[in-house]
Amino acid sequence: MKRIMEYIDSAFEGVPESEVLYKYKQKLVAELTERANELTHSGLDDENVIYDLIVSEHPDLKGEYKELLNEIKAKKRKKTTFILRIIGSVIYAMVTVLIYLGISFVTGAWGRTWVFLVSAVLVYVSYIIFLIVGMLTKRRSMFHPLSRILLAVNVNIYTLIVFLVLFVVFGIKGAWLTFVFGVLAMMTVDGIYAEKAAERFAIFFHIGYIMPAAAMIYIILSSLHIVPWHPGWIMIPASLVIIFAVIMVRIAIHNKHTELEETEDDSEWNEN
Amino acid sequence: MERKLNAELWDKMHYLFRDFNDRMVHVELEYDYEIDINALKTVLICFFEKAPVFHSSFTDNHIKPYWTVNRYNIDDVLTVKEINEEDRAKEVDEFLTQYIPPEAPLQMKVCVFRYGGKNTLCIVENHMCMDGGDFKYFMKALCSNYNGYLKDGVSPLDLRQGSRSYKTVYKDLSKTDKKAAESLYKNINKKDDHRFPFTKSSDEDKSFIARKVISPEKFVKIRTEGKKYGATINDMLMAAYFYSLYELAGFDESESVSISCAIDLRRHIKDTNNMGVTNHTAWMQCKIPELGRDIFETLQYAIRSANQFKQDKYMGLYGLPLLSLGYKIMPHAASEEIIKIGYSNPLIAMSNIGILEVDKLALDGHEPVRGFMSGAVKYKPYVLLSATSMRNELTLSMCVRGNDEDKKIVSDFFDLMEKNIDILIGESGETKAE
Numbered sequence: 166m167k168r169i170m171e172y173i174d175s176a177f178e179g180v181p182e183s184e185v186l187y188k189y190k191q192k193l194v195a196e197l198t199e200r201a202n203e204l205t206h207s208g209l210d211d212e213n214v215i216y217d218l219i220v221s222e223h224p225d226l227k228g229e230y231k232e233l234l235n236e237i238k239a240k241k242r243k244k245t246t247f248i249l250r251i252i253g254s255v256i257y258a259m260v261t262v263l264i265y266l267g268i269s270f271v272t273g274a275w276g277r278t279w280v281f282l283v284s285a286v287l288v289y290v291s292y293i294i295f296l297i298v299g300m301l302t303k304r305r306s307m308f309h310p311l312s313r314i315l316l317a318v319n320v321n322i323y324t325l326i327v328f329l330v331l332f333v334v335f336g337i338k339g340a341w342l343t344f345v346f347g348v349l350a351m352m353t354v355d356g357i358y359a360e361k362a363a364e365r366f367a368i369f370f371h372i373g374y375i376m377p378a379a380a381m382i383y384i385i386l387s388s389l390h391i392v393p394w395h396p397g398w399i400m401i402p403a404s405l406v407i408i409f410a411v412i413m414v415r416i417a418i419h420n421k422h423t424e425l426e427e428t429e430d431d432s433e434w435n436e437n
Numbered sequence: 438m439e440r441k442l443n444a445e446l447w448d449k450m451h452y453l454f455r456d457f458n459d460r461m462v463h464v465e466l467e468y469d470y471e472i473d474i475n476a477l478k479t480v481l482i483c484f485f486e487k488a489p490v491f492h493s494s495f496t497d498n499h500i501k502p503y504w505t506v507n508r509y510n511i512d513d514v515l516t517v518k519e520i521n522e523e524d525r526a527k528e529v530d531e532f533l534t535q536y537i538p539p540e541a542p543l544q545m546k547v548c549v550f551r552y553g554g555k556n557t558l559c560i561v562e563n564h565m566c567m568d569g570g571d572f573k574y575f576m577k578a579l580c581s582n583y584n585g586y587l588k589d590g591v592s593p594l595d596l597r598q599g600s601r602s603y604k605t606v607y608k609d610l611s612k613t614d615k616k617a618a619e620s621l622y623k624n625i626n627k628k629d630d631h632r633f634p635f636t637k638s639s640d641e642d643k644s645f646i647a648r649k650v651i652s653p654e655k656f657v658k659i660r661t662e663g664k665k666y667g668a669t670i671n672d673m674l675m676a677a678y679f680y681s682l683y684e685l686a687g688f689d690e691s692e693s694v695s696i697s698c699a700i701d702l703r704r705h706i707k708d709t710n711n712m713g714v715t716n717h718t719a720w721m722q723c724k725i726p727e728l729g730r731d732i733f734e735t736l737q738y739a740i741r742s743a744n745q746f747k748q749d750k751y752m753g754l755y756g757l758p759l760l761s762l763g764y765k766i767m768p769h770a771a772s773e774e775i776i777k778i779g780y781s782n783p784l785i786a787m788s789n790i791g792i793l794e795v796d797k798l799a800l801d802g803h804e805p806v807r808g809f810m811s812g813a814v815k816y817k818p819y820v821l822l823s824a825t826s827m828r829n830e831l832t833l834s835m836c837v838r839g840n841d842e843d844k845k846i847v848s849d850f851f852d853l854m855e856k857n858i859d860i861l862i863g864e865s866g867e868t869k870a871e
Contacts, residue, residue, distance in 0.1 A: 207509055207510055
């Protein structure tokens with residue numbers, strides 16, 4: 166018991182005294198004493214072994230204490246972030262309404278300024294979705310498909326905002342192309358997510374997306390008269406070349422990795 | 438507060454094997470030396486503390502099974518029994534054939550039998566906690582820690598600790614290999630209905646361990662003669678096993694038969710230091726297309742079959758992701774039922790446990806004079822042949838739940854094994870057919 170106290174004291178030598186440290190030390194003394202009793206109950210009567218065993222279970226008390234401090238900090242940070250988010254949301258809502266009213270009263274274009282209000286709400290929804298995606302991504306891979314769906318929703322939100330701005334505010338007739346671009350953006354974002362989150366079948370998504378993406382690019386470029394409709398369509402079958410190249414690169418990367426050294430066939434008997 | 442441990446994939450799989458075997462792994466070591474019981478107790482307590490799964494009880498929760506760590510007293514683990522030397526075999530067998538239910542508070546039982554200045558150390562443990570590979574490591578660590586404690590007073594704490602997850606087999610693979618191995622959903626082991634010719638199961642069946650010792654002279658020859666044919670010891674034993682089976686069970690010579698051979702998946706792990714004791718075993722299904730004209734042709738078939746597996750860098754890793762997925766996506770009760778349908782437990786198997794190194798199993802400078810290790814007691818019609826060697830003496834063992842007639846069948850099988858080994862090593866006068 167005395168040795169355990171000494172171990173605790175020596176571990177915290179040089180650490181400035183504080184209420185947290187005092188409480189932590191008290192908790193440690195109680196825990197380690199209980200552990201020693203448990204070992205004695207199991208039939209271990211060698212005090213040296215009991216001491217060594219306990220020390221081996223807590224080799225870095227200072228580190229454990231640091232972890233505790235970090236946990237306390239993290240908890241505080243979480244709480245602060247939560248409060249800041251609520252305050253931020255309220256301020257965001259107020260500022261948005263004020264700006265909307267300001268613009269509307271100044272310009273008198275009530276028929277178009279609502280786009281600002283709707284867009285601001287959509288941006289807020291998108292922010293919430295991003296937070297959820299971040300949370301889900303940190304969890305097990307079974308939650309990743311849900312993250313990907315939410316990301317697609319987010320891309321659509323921004324597509325809708327851009328469409329509203331172009332069509333309602335600026336009256337651009339070709340604004341419908343935004344939705345074609347939105348589909349392209351959705352596939353791109355999903356492909357990047359699959360790669361970054363190390364999704365097991367990411368390569369199949371990449372391959373699967375290339376041809377539809379080529380079709381979307383074809384529609385956008387042709388609609389904008391950047392490339393002619395004919396023979397611009399060649400872009401779609403030409404995307405097969407990219408698919409082929411992606412497959413080849415993936416195979417090359419796969420083959421490049423060194424093989425694992427295997428143990429001898431008869432390893433179980435080698436020393437005989 | 439109650440402490441719980443995660444039930445790992447292999448814990449659950451071995452629990453599922455309850456219909457096929459009693460899940461006990463056995464070891465017996467005979468010493469011309471009196472073991473210091475207090476020292477042994479100290480080492481065992483430390484090891485139990487380092488690997489709490491040994492003093493945990495398994496809960497078959499329908500959703501997610503788990504281990505609950507229990508308080509214990511070492512006297513419930515270790516028994517010391519004074520016996521007469523002539524009763525040794527009977528007493529040892531009685532101890533080794535005991536069954537520890539997974540729900541029991543302790544998953545390992547140790548007994549020291551004392552007679553005329555000699556000791557036999559016997560240990561039985563639940564396969565759900567660790568396999569033969571780690572049991573061998575456990576025994577070596579037990580002996581070295583015992584020696585250190587007895588000689589220098591060093592606290593016996595040197596037992597590996599860490600993850601028990603099946604996923605550690607992937608940890609030393611390259612990123613691409615890991616990705617590929619984690620996608621090996623295919624189960625490459627096919628069902629084979631050939632059976633060991635046991636009698637029918639009955640309520641009167643009792644567990645027994647049958648052993649056959651092959652002399653050091655013969656064992657050395659198995660290695661040297663095997664080399665001439667490009668065969669490992671495992672291949673030689675496998676060939677003798679195949680040939681003896683055809684002879685004993687009377688399989689049609691043109692029939693293809695398979696024997697599943699246990700493989701240690703630690704071959705894929707370079708550094709085992711931060712791993713807890715656990716299971717890392719899979720099956721390699723060795724298949725021969727027919728008996729062959731003689732045992733030498735059978736040997737060639739066995740070599741060819743084993744080499745096919747050895748050339749595969751993902752040897753033994755097939756099907757693991759599927760099992761993991763099965764347990765992950767469904768509640769335990771449902772996944773067990775589904776896995777039972779898809780998983781075919783081999784009817785005929787072999788476990789090459791390998792050498793029991795006497796120098797590493799020495800207690801206070803006294804090397805064990807005899808010993809062996811064996812796998813679980815199989816329920817008919819399942820059978821597992823375990824092979825261990827000590828001082829170049831090969832021990833073949835079969836743990837079976839059966840009757841006296843089954844004992845006789847196993848004994849006949851061992852005689853056939855020895856006869857066929859003799860042919861393989863050229864001691865019977867039979868020569869290879871040209």
